[in-house]
Structure formats: structure tokens, C-alpha cells
Amino acid sequence: MFVNLTLGIVKLAGGVLGGSFALISDAINSLGDSLTSIVVIFGLWYAQRPADEEHPYGHTRAEAVAASNVSMLIMISAVFVGWEAIRRLGTVHATPPVWTMWIAAINMVIKESLFWYKLTISRQTKSLSIAASAWDHRSDALCSLAVLLGLAIVRWGGPSYMWADETAAIVVVLAILINTSRMFRQSTSELLDPQADEELIQQIRAAAESVPGVCAVEKLWVRKTGIEFLADIHIEVDAQLTVEAGHRIGHRVKDKLIEQFAQLRDVLVHLEPYPHEPPPSP
Structure with a gap:
């Protein structure tokens, strides 16, 4: 200035x-x-x-x-x-x-x-x-x-x-x-929430899939907000697990991503049963 x-x-x-x-x-x-x-x-x-x-x-x-x-x-x-x-x-x-x-x-x-x-x-x-x-x-x-x-x-x-x-x-x-x-x-x-670049998406996906208990990543949305990013991730876990066990896996995914990627401000984790079956057609 x-x-x-x-x-x-x-x-x-x-x-x-x-x-x-x-x-x-x-x-x-x-x-x-x-x-x-x-x-x-x-x-x-x-x-x-x-x-x-x-x-x-x-x-x-x-x-x-x-x-x-x-x-x-x-x-x-x-x-x-x-x-x-x-x-x-x-x-x-x-x-x-x-x-x-x-x-x-x-x-x-x-x-x-x-x-x-x-x-x-x-x-x-x-x-x-x-x-x-x-x-x-x-x-x-x-x-x-x-x-x-x-x-x-x-x-x-x-x-x-x-x-x-x-x-x-x-x-x-x-x-x-x-x-x-x-x-x-x-x-x-x-301001229109575009998806982050593909390289960052793949790095986050690989890190999430490396967490024990994660069978697959179904969806992953990462949007930029200021100089940071917000992530919404859907992970698939064993359908026979208890809610408590699935919840612990979800927290491990969130903790790992925030620790590994300094630019991530927050991560919202959603659980899906594995193997994932799409909802039946109406």
C-alpha cells in the first residue's frame, strides 16, 4: 500500500x-x-x-x-x-x-x-x-x-x-x-462453491481410504472458502458394525484428514453401509 x-x-x-x-x-x-x-x-x-x-x-x-x-x-x-x-x-x-x-x-x-x-x-x-x-x-x-x-x-x-x-x-x-x-x-x-482441483481430491480420497475400517469412499466434495477448504465425505463401512463403532471410524477419518491437510478447515463425515446398494427405484 x-x-x-x-x-x-x-x-x-x-x-x-x-x-x-x-x-x-x-x-x-x-x-x-x-x-x-x-x-x-x-x-x-x-x-x-x-x-x-x-x-x-x-x-x-x-x-x-x-x-x-x-x-x-x-x-x-x-x-x-x-x-x-x-x-x-x-x-x-x-x-x-x-x-x-x-x-x-x-x-x-x-x-x-x-x-x-x-x-x-x-x-x-x-x-x-x-x-x-x-x-x-x-x-x-x-x-x-x-x-x-x-x-x-x-x-x-x-x-x-x-x-x-x-x-x-x-x-x-x-x-x-x-x-x-x-x-x-x-x-x-x-462464491458459487466449485469443486477443488482433482489432485487435492485424489489425495484426500487416498488418505480417507487408508484409515482402518473404511471400505470405500462413496462421495467426496471439497469446496474452497477463503484460503481454506471444507470437505463433505461419504465413507462406506461394514454394514454389521454398531453405530458406535462406525462413529469411531468416522472420527478417525476426520482427525486424519485435518491433521494431514493443513488447508482443510473442517470435514463432515457421513457413513454408508458396505457393500453399498443404491436405493430401490420407486
């Missing part, structure tokens, strides 16, 4: 003083990132609140809600900037000084470094909002590259190439819209 705020102020000052709308557009993007960082921080904090009577599954969905709102805010800002860039096409203005190119180049290096840092953190934590923020840094780095190229064309092409500054701003907007729309789809998809 501090880096984005600093870059945003520097680029805004450079764009205004240097007469570069592309740099101003990039500055608005960074200043918007500072605001959205606050939203992400709040979402991650709220997601860690414990479960209560009204929210027995916890508040982890707040993380996905924060990510979707971040994406929407960035897209709205990009549309506004894009409209201003289109409106300015063909407008005659002074050639931006060479130091505006240095601002764009330094910003590109910083943003690319932040992208790799946050991408590593998101892979370790499985956090969607941090991943969204990481790709926003990559988008910013590419945007700064477009700004740098646009300024270079204006500097060395002369007054007849003034359109390159606004064109660079439009490229910035298109890059932002493409990346943030992908982030928005991912975050909203999480």
Missing part, C-alpha cells in the same frame, strides 16, 4: 508537470491500488473471525468478496481513464521531458518485483485476493512499459507523434480490463 501510494504521487506529479496523460493514467491506477489494498486487508482480517450462530461456517467468504470488489473498482477506474484518453486523442500538447521516461522505467521495475513477491505469497497461502493483487502488479508493470514506449515515441518522433501518449494510456486501460475481468471471474466463482 505504501509503495503504491508513493508511486502514484510521483507519477501524478510527473504526469501533470511533464504533460503526459499516459503517466497520469498510470498514476490513477497506482492510487487506486492503494485504496484497494485497504479493502483486501480488511477482507483478510474479517475472514479470520471465528464462527458464530449466524455464520456457523465462519466468515472466510469475506476474502472472495473483497477480491471481487477490488476487481470491480479497478475496472471502473480503467473505464474512466480510457474514456479520457480517447477524448484527448488528437489534442496538441507539449512534448513530455525525458525524466518522465525515467519515472515510467523505475515504476516498471518496482511493480514487476512486487508481482513476483506477492505471487509467491499467494501460492503459499492459497489466497485469491493476494493473487489478484499480484497480477495487478504485473498489469501495472506492463502498463508502465507501454507508457515508457509511448513517451519514447513522442520524444523521438516529434509533434506529429503526440498521439502515442494517449495510445499508451489506452493500452494501459485494455491491459487492466483484461486482467481484472479474469480476477473477477475467479473470485465470483469461489
Whole structure:
């Protein structure tokens, strides 16, 4: 948040003083990132609140809600900037000084470094909002590259190439819209309870089947909630066992899965008789 705020102020000052709308557009993007960082921080904090009577599954969905709102805010800002860039096409203005190119180049290096840092953190934590923020840094780095190229064309092409500054701003907007729309789809998809990836499903299934007394796994549903997962598993046990014996097996399955898979927040175990026979047709 501090880096984005600093870059945003520097680029805004450079764009205004240097007469570069592309740099101003990039500055608005960074200043918007500072605001959205606050939203992400709040979402991650709220997601860690414990479960209560009204929210027995916890508040982890707040993380996905924060990510979707971040994406929407960035897209709205990009549309506004894009409209201003289109409106300015063909407008005659002074050639931006060479130091505006240095601002764009330094910003590109910083943003690319932040992208790799946050991408590593998101892979370790499985956090969607941090991943969204990481790709926003990559988008910013590419945007700064477009700004740098646009300024270079204006500097060395002369007054007849003034359109390159606004064109660079439009490229910035298109890059932002493409990346943030992908982030928005991912975050909203999480709110619809999609099944976890097949590799994790198979690992959980194998771990459950290795518990003594488990004859087979009939059903296994694993859904992501925030940076964690919830699992619903139907295990088949000997039909002649007592309820108490079956209950103990179910608890052993739950304990093993939660111990083995740190990302599992909770496991709901349902017992089925083995061999399992489907219910008769009506």
C-alpha cells in the first residue's frame, strides 16, 4: 500500500508537470491500488473471525468478496481513464521531458518485483485476493512499459507523434480490463462453491481410504472458502458394525484428514453401509 501510494504521487506529479496523460493514467491506477489494498486487508482480517450462530461456517467468504470488489473498482477506474484518453486523442500538447521516461522505467521495475513477491505469497497461502493483487502488479508493470514506449515515441518522433501518449494510456486501460475481468471471474466463482482441483481430491480420497475400517469412499466434495477448504465425505463401512463403532471410524477419518491437510478447515463425515446398494427405484 505504501509503495503504491508513493508511486502514484510521483507519477501524478510527473504526469501533470511533464504533460503526459499516459503517466497520469498510470498514476490513477497506482492510487487506486492503494485504496484497494485497504479493502483486501480488511477482507483478510474479517475472514479470520471465528464462527458464530449466524455464520456457523465462519466468515472466510469475506476474502472472495473483497477480491471481487477490488476487481470491480479497478475496472471502473480503467473505464474512466480510457474514456479520457480517447477524448484527448488528437489534442496538441507539449512534448513530455525525458525524466518522465525515467519515472515510467523505475515504476516498471518496482511493480514487476512486487508481482513476483506477492505471487509467491499467494501460492503459499492459497489466497485469491493476494493473487489478484499480484497480477495487478504485473498489469501495472506492463502498463508502465507501454507508457515508457509511448513517451519514447513522442520524444523521438516529434509533434506529429503526440498521439502515442494517449495510445499508451489506452493500452494501459485494455491491459487492466483484461486482467481484472479474469480476477473477477475467479473470485465470483469461489462464491458459487466449485469443486477443488482433482489432485487435492485424489489425495484426500487416498488418505480417507487408508484409515482402518473404511471400505470405500462413496462421495467426496471439497469446496474452497477463503484460503481454506471444507470437505463433505461419504465413507462406506461394514454394514454389521454398531453405530458406535462406525462413529469411531468416522472420527478417525476426520482427525486424519485435518491433521494431514493443513488447508482443510473442517470435514463432515457421513457413513454408508458396505457393500453399498443404491436405493430401490420407486
